[in-house]
Structures are given as structure tokens and as C-alpha cells.
Amino acid sequence: DTGVSQNPRHKITKRGQNVTFRCDPISEHNRLYWYRQTLGQGPEFLTYFQNEAQLEKSRLLSDRFSAERPKGSFSTLEIQRTEQGDSAMYLCASSPRGTAEGQKRETQYFGPGTRLLVL
Amino acid sequence: LAKTTQPISMDSYEGQEVNITCSHNNIATNDYITWYQQFPSQGPRFIIQGYKTKVTNEVASLFIPADRKSSTLSLPRVSLSDTAVYYCLVGLQGGKLIFGQGTELSVKP
Numbered sequence: 001d002t003g004v005s006q007n008p009r010h011k012i013t014k015r016g017q018n019v020t021f022r023c024d025p026i027s028e029h030n031r032l033y034w035y036r037q038t039l040g041q042g043p044e045f046l047t048y049f050q051n052e053a054q055l056e057k058s059r060l061l062s063d064r065f066s067a068e069r070p071k072g073s074f075s076t077l078e079i080q081r082t083e084q085g086d087s088a089m090y091l092c093a094s095s096p097r098g099t100a101e102g103q104k105r106e107t108q109y110f111g112p113g114t115r116l117l118v119l
Numbered sequence: 120l121a122k123t124t125q126p127i128s129m130d131s132y133e134g135q136e137v138n139i140t141c142s143h144n145n146i147a148t149n150d151y152i153t154w155y156q157q158f159p160s161q162g163p164r165f166i167i168q169g170y171k172t173k174v175t176n177e178v179a180s181l182f183i184p185a186d187r188k189s190s191t192l193s194l195p196r197v198s199l200s201d202t203a204v205y206y207c208l209v210g211l212q213g214g215k216l217i218f219g220q221g222t223e224l225s226v227k228p
Contacts, residue, residue, distance in 0.1 A: 004162070031214065033214075033215060033216075035216075040220070041220060042206055042218025042219055042220055042221050043163065043216070043218050044218070045215040045216065045217070048214060048215060055213075055214075056213055056214075056215070089160075091162050091163075092162075093162070093216075095214075106211065106214065107153070107165045107168065108165070108216060109165070110162025110163050110164065111162050112160075112161055112162055113160070113161070113162050115160070
């Protein structure tokens with residue numbers, strides 16, 4: 001399977017614990033995105049990488065959240081001191097970097113997501 | 120970034136054609152219109168994208184009038200497996216996608 005993969009698919013943790021999610025993008029894709037989705041809502045942007053550089057972070061991404069993409073390939077999203085409000089589906093997507101014009105119409109390919117439940 | 124408005128939910132029966140309309144009154148000149156489909160417990164999946172007039176692929180058609188202030192996703196002869204949430208997105212904000220609430224399509228036998 002050459003699509004975007006995410007691990008784990010499900011995570012149950014207790015409030016206050018740290019969790020880390022991994023995303024493996026499509027191999028030739030330079031851009032990698034993290035989104036969060038709560039029940040009944042569309043995905044919300046969290047952050048994105050161009051190769052290993054983190055180019056933008058949403059205000060949704062509090063200090064307890066950190067994302068890395070150390071070698072420009074896979075990425076990790078860590079949540080420290082989890083809270084019940086962090087319960088959500090965390091989605092990763094990737095896209096190839098196109099031309100400036102192409103970026104106006106780029107397609108993002110999503111992984112299956114990691115569903116987090118904080119008790 | 121252009122705001123989109125689409126119905127929250129729609130019902131249909133197997134074999135019918137389904138049309139979901141999205142309003143985007145303040146679409147910018149360079150903005151493309153993109154539709155994604157999302158099944159429960161899965162990530163969104165790209166369906167179709169267009170700039171103007173009509174675009175058709177093996178899954179759907181996208182109709183865009185001349186003023187581009189709206190667009191209609193057309194799903195021919197839906198089946199139960201088309202039950203999903205459909206998102207209309209307009210443009211890109213620094214490369215990231217801005218999703219609305221989407222339209223929850225329910226296909227009944």
C-alpha cells in the first residue's frame with residue numbers, strides 16, 4: 001500500500017499522560033499536514049511541513065502539542081499532559097510540492113487517522 | 120478565504136442521482152473548487168476539482184456556473200456505499216485546506 005499511513009489507529013490514555021502519533025506520508029511527497037477532527041465537524045488544520053521545516057502552526061496547537069519531521073519523511077505529533085478536550089481524530093495528509101500555480105489546486109492525500117480518547 | 124455554505128444533510132435512495140450544491144459567494148479569481156468525501160473513521164478522500172464549467176471523472180461531475188459563486192457536485196446512480204460526508208472547499212490558505220461542516224449524505228435502499 002503506497003498511501004499515507006498512521007499509527008496507532010486508536011489510542012486510549014488517561015488524562016495527564018503523554019501520547020505520540022506517527023505519520024508516514026506518500027514517499028515522494030514533500031508536504032505533510034496534521035489536522036484534528038472532532039465529532040460532527042470537518043477537519044481543522046494544526047500544522048504543516050515542507051520537507052523537514054515546520055512552516056505554519058495553528059493557534060489550535062497549544063504548547064502541549066509538538067510536531068516533528070526530522071528527516072523530511074515521517075512525522076510525529078506528540079501531546080503532553082493530555083486533557084479530555086484532546087479527544088479527537090488526528091489526521092495526517094501529504095501532497096507533492098507543485099508550482100506556485102499548482103499549489104492553488106493541490107490535492108492532499110489523507111491517512112486513516114488516529115482516534116484518541118482521553119479518559 | 121472564501122466561505123462555503125452547503126446543506127448539512129441530504130437523503131437519497133439507491134439508483135438516484137444526487138446533487139449537492141455549495142455556495143461560495145466571495146470566491147477569489149485564482150481559487151479552485153474541490154470536493155472531498157469522508158467515510159466514518161476514515162480520512163477525507165479527494166473526489167473532484169474544477170475551476171469553471173464542467174468537470175467529470177469516473178466518480179462524479181462538478182458543475183460550476185459562469186459567476187463561480189456556487190458549484191454542484193453530482194453523483195450519478197448512488198449506492199449504499201456512497202453514504203458519507205461530502206465537503207466543498209474553495210481555494211487554499213497557505214497550502215492548508217479549510218473544511219466546513221460538510222453535507223452528510225444518507226443513501227437508503
